[in-house]
Amino acid sequence: MTSTETGAGRPHVVIVGGGFGGLRAAVSLADADVDVTIIDKRNHHVFQPLLYQVATAGLAVSDIAMPLRAVLRRSKNVRVLLGEVEDIDTDTCRVQLYDGSHVEFDYLVVAAGARTRYPRGEEAQYVFGLKTLEDARAIRQRVLTCMEMAESEPDAAQRRALSTFVVVGGGPTGVEMAGALRELAMTNAGMGRGHLSEGDVRVVLVERGDRVLSSFDPPLSESAQRQLEALGVEVETATDLAFEGPGRVAVGGESLRVGAIVWAAGVEPVSLAEKVGPLASDGRVEVAEDCSLPHAPRVFAIGDIAHCTPEGHSEPLPGLAPVAMQQGEHVARQIRRTIAGKDREAFSYNDRGTMATIGRSRAVAQRGKMRLTGTLAWFAWLVVHLVTLVGFRNRMAVFLNWAWHYFTFRQGHRILLPSATQLDRPALDPAPDSAPEPEARRAS
Ligand SMILES: Cc1cc2nc3c(=O)[nH]c(=O)nc-3n(C[C@H](O)[C@H](O)[C@H](O)COP(=O)(O)OP(=O)(O)OC[C@H]3O[C@@H](n4cnc5c(N)ncnc54)[C@H](O)[C@@H]3O)c2cc1C
Known part of the structure; x- marks a missing residue:
């Protein structure tokens, strides 16, 4: 699939991950002059902060999860694709899926999150x-x-x-x-x-x-x-x-x-981080002040997978839902600005x-x-x-x-x-x- 197949030659934004960061980026681009494809290996968004209540019989699975298609049903320029991303080529602007297919992008947002850091x-x-x-x-x-x-x-x-x-x-x-x-x-x-x-x-x-x-x-x-x-x-x-x-x-x-x-x-970034790189010492993807990759300005990494230290912070931001959501909104805004020929802004985190x-x-x-x-x-x-x-x-x-x-x-x-x-x-x-x-x- 190429970017021109998704719409009338509009820029194609691909988002990997429909968690807190990716979903917020998709929603923030819903009325933009772009075509968006959000790819997730699951068909739903999970509200992870309440997982422990499902684990202890307080809530049902369906109470804390929502199909991505249902969340994005009114976003006409957003397409949901069920699939697991295997590789990302930032030179050829291609996302490779495990099923053998690939998706081309003009802008990419990697929001694939983290996984449990199990004992070895x-x-x-x-x-x-x-x-x-x-x-x-x-x-x-x-x-x-x-x-x-x-x-x-x-x-x-x-x-x-x-x-x-x-x-x-x-x-x-x-x-x-x-x-x-x-x-x-x-x-x-x-x-x-x-x-x-x-x-x-x-x-x-x-x-x-x-x-x-x-x-x-x-x-x-x-x-x-x-x-x-x-x-x-x-x-x-x-x-x-x-x-x-x-x-x-x-x-x-x-x-x-x-x-x-x-x-x-604790958690560690999903293995996809290694395909995006460069990695910081904690295994997360090192990003520039606007959350893009230093070597590929059209590719962004946000949320738990990203190692981001905004100005004024002495430590990298922790893996929290508000960080991912604010970064999702931020990269959506930067994509709009880039398309409009405006300069990028640095990400700043509002700690609530x-x-x-x-x-x-x-x-x-x-x-x-x-x-x-x-x-x-x-x-x-x-x-x-x-x-x-x-x-x-x-x-x-x-x-x-x-x-x-x-x-x-x-x-x-x-x-x-x-x-x-x-x-x-x-x-x-x-x-x-x-x-x-x-x-x-x-x-x-
Ligand atoms: C038990 C628990 C409790 C938490 N409690 C809180 C809390 O109280 N407050 C708080 O702020 N934060 C909390 N967090 C942290 C918060 O959930 C994360 O910081 C947040 O989910 C990060 O968002 P994200 O978009 O980076 O990743 P995620 O929300 O994890 O989303 C990543 C998405 O990427 C998809 N994906 C991964 N790999 C691939 C691939 N190769 N191809 C396609 N799709 C892929 C996944 O299926 C997933 O949907 C908690 C986390 C856990 C696990």
Whole structure:
């Protein structure tokens, strides 16, 4: 396909990735005099900040995802293409797909994001990442299956093993996941009138650094730890996790048999970054001040895949949804300016703060000099996430689910759909084979 095939000879903008950055770039170009093709290996946009709620049965998959075609249905100049990009040639201006086809571009926006940074070696098969909907579903399946089996397990040691969950990584994802797992345990355990009681369920959060939420102010980290502990989460800071075999780990000298290990210890750019280069030391694509590649000004890299340090910042911007969205808007504007013969502008980031929730009525938030904890921070978190979620239907669904959970103390999505073999398999095997192979595992 060439650029002239897409419209009446208008510049062809290709966007790789329909996540926060790519989708925002596409929406921002909807009324521009260009043809846009957005390519994603999935047919939907995922609101990743709420993945942990799918993983812990609070929300359904369809509540936090939206088909790209539905989001962009009114953008007449935007075409959605389902496909996985294998290679990018910035000299010939071609994007190569794994199915053998290619797409030519006049401008390219690479917004392919990041993937879970799994432990290297065979340990990767023992853990669950949390980056995709498939990951979230696999965790939910595993945790609910373990809890069901624990209900009917008369042996106390085995029951304890089935209902011990370890979360590795004390960043926002790990903190939110640990809090939600503990809440799931508190509301779920004992409902079957079986052997499992709330006290059996152990959630251990392991952080290598000396505090959780290290990107927040130290008092907020302390508050987050206190709130987690009040919920019953065991927080182990300055601690490494050692793998001792399938379903067995050592945490701070204690050997634990566990039902599931959730790996929230960071992300790394997807492998496509290497095809775009040059790479910074963190593996992200080094970009110029306008987010274009230094050697190819018509190619932009944005979001989690980009290493961008705007003027006035001492550190590169973190992998956050607002960074990706603002960069998406920015590159759309730069493409318009370039076509209009105007000079490019440098990207500047408007930091609107960060927040993490720890469970019902518990959260921390910081914005500029403002610091919030507890219920107020939790309300702020609810509002921000509802407003940012893509799609009116999803906002309504999430709002109703949250209200239901708040008033009934029950998670609404605990339906297990086990395969015939899944309930037969030993409970403490590595992560189920049914989970799709993540890119990081595939690549290694
Ligand atoms: C569990 C979790 C919780 C988070 N919580 C928060 C939060 O509370 N607040 C916050 O600000 N940020 C949060 N983040 C980070 C935020 O989600 C990311 O910073 C943001 O998604 C980055 O946007 P992006 O457009 O760069 O990439 P993504 O949104 O990840 O989108 C990348 C897209 O590219 C597609 N893709 C990848 N490779 C290819 C390929 N080769 N070919 C075609 N398509 C491809 C993917 O399918 C995907 O749709 C969280 C992330 C996770 C995983």
